[in-house]
Amino acid sequence: MGNSKYSKETLYIHEGYKTGEHQDSLSVPLYQTSTFAFDTAEQGERRFSGEEPGGVYSRIGNPTVRVLEERIVAMELGEGALAFGSGMAAVSTILVHLTKSGDHILCTRGIYGCTFGLLKIMKEKYNITHDLKALVSEEEVENAIQPNTACIYIETPINPTMEIVDIELITKVAKKHGIPVVVDNTFSSPYLQNPLELGADFVLHSATKYINGHGDVIAGILVGKDKEKMETIRGTVQKDFGGIISPFDAWLLIRGLKTLHVRMDRHSKNASEVFDFLKSHPFVENIYYPFDVDNQQYHVAKKQMKAGGGLISFTIKGGMKQAQKLMNELKLIKIAVSLGDAETLIQHPYTMTHSIVPEKERLEMGITGGLLRLSVGLENSRDILEDLKQALDKM
Numbered sequence: 001m002g003n004s005k006y007s008k009e010t011l012y013i014h015e016g017y018k019t020g021e022h023q024d025s026l027s028v029p030l031y032q033t034s035t036f037a038f039d040t041a042e043q044g045e046r047r048f049s050g051e052e053p054g055g056v057y058s059r060i061g062n063p064t065v066r067v068l069e070e071r072i073v074a075m076e077l078g079e080g081a082l083a084f085g086s087g088m089a090a091v092s093t094i095l096v097h098l099t100k101s102g103d104h105i106l107c108t109r110g111i112y113g114c115t116f117g118l119l120k121i122m123k124e125k126y127n128i129t130h131d132l133k134a135l136v137s138e139e140e141v142e143n144a145i146q147p148n149t150a151c152i153y154i155e156t157p158i159n160p161t162m163e164i165v166d167i168e169l170i171t172k173v174a175k176k177h178g179i180p181v182v183v184d185n186t187f188s189s190p191y192l193q194n195p196l197e198l199g200a201d202f203v204l205h206s207a208t209k210y211i212n213g214h215g216d217v218i219a220g221i222l223v224g225k226d227k228e229k230m231e232t233i234r235g236t237v238q239k240d241f242g243g244i245i246s247p248f249d250a251w252l253l254i255r256g257l258k259t260l261h262v263r264m265d266r267h268s269k270n271a272s273e274v275f276d277f278l279k280s281h282p283f284v285e286n287i288y289y290p291f292d293v294d295n296q297q298y299h300v301a302k303k304q305m306k307a308g309g310g311l312i313s314f315t316i317k318g319g320m321k322q323a324q325k326l327m328n329e330l331k332l333i334k335i336a337v338s339l340g341d342a343e344t345l346i347q348h349p350y351t352m353t354h355s356i357v358p359e360k361e362r363l364e365m366g367i368t369g370g371l372l373r374l375s376v377g378l379e380n381s382r383d384i385l386e387d388l389k390q391a392l393d394k395m
């Protein structure tokens with residue numbers, strides 16, 4: 001449609017698709033094909049040169065994937081989007097695109113475990129260095145930028161400590177230096193936060209999480225402000241590294257997106273009830289949630305997020321042993337990594353998602369043995385609260 005007169009939620013359902021162009025099918029058809037047949041040799045020549053639009057080969061473009069990409073562009077208020085076979089394929093593609101040997105990447109103090117693993121590979125094999133810094137004031141950002149800084153890579157809220165990073169503040173300083181800013185927006189989803197609107201150049205998602213929302217797909221999304229740049233990435237790093245999404249997974253994401261706003265409202269509502277319960281519980285030592293009024297960064301969270309989202313982290317008295325005991329006592333809540341699903345999930349970052357990070361850095365990131373991360377699902381909140389209560393009663 002490309003029609004911005006509609007509100008966001010309407011675009012999640014309609015953008016990028018015209019029924020009349022697809023045999024009047026209401027649902028977006030699944031083009032489960034690897035390649036596209038040309039009528040003539042000359043048509044093949046024109047398709048390859050870009051003179052004539054149309055399919056060539058699904059690693060370079062697929063009609064189902066295209067609908068997903070157009071929908072995501074509208075959701076993140078960007079100009080171009082690319083879909084990938086995993087969130088990490090989106091992360092690696094943009095970092096490879098923006099850097100060369102000898103460059104430096106400036107990151108927020110906490111980042112996703114595998115992003116940390118990727119930075120380690122880039123440093124050891126290609127001499128692309130990085131720093132993890134608390135980028136909370138303009139001065140700190142200024143001081144952390146080096147002459148060879150090629151990009152600033154932000155997560156907010158930070159996984160799993162839920163620290164909030166001020167996107168506007170960082171992009172303001174980055175602009176002065178002409179440094180592109182990439183935001184991993186997985187924890188907020190495009191419904192709760194739009195980093196491009198706050199000055200970022202690229203936003204990416206592990207679409208495995210809230211965008212899909214049903215725990216049955218691994219996928220990634222990258223959105224940019226500059227259409228031409230996004231097409232360059234499509235024709236180079238994405239095409240040649242090859243981390244593309246399958247048409248079927250794109251089709252499942254299109255289905256998931258239709259309910260993103262409804263799901264996020266419920267995730268946020270359920271999480272705020274769980275937060276209130278845990279915050280006042282005597283066994284809970286510390287609790288981290290973006291919309292906690294006692295959080296130092298509360299005003300920043302309020303400024304850039306529409307709601308608090310579904311993720312809560314907390315530390316339990318007694319450290320790792322007690323944290324693991326609590327997990328084992330849960331009956332409804334599943335012990336699993338990942339987040340953003342209908343099911344409430346709990347995980348132990350110290351031994352699970354962030355175990356790849358060396359202990360010293362892990363502790364600096366605030367990931368202690370007693371820390372638990374809860375992804376509050378869509379069940380009736382009474383049942384989630386009851387499960388937590390019965391497990392805490394056994395501590």
Ligand SMILES: *Cc1c(COP(=O)(O)O)cnc(C)c1O
Nearest residue numbers: 086087088112159186206208219
């Ligand atoms: C899960 C996750 C990723 C990686 O995404 P995959 O889809 O698992 O490859 C990156 N960033 C964050 C914040 C995540 O939660």
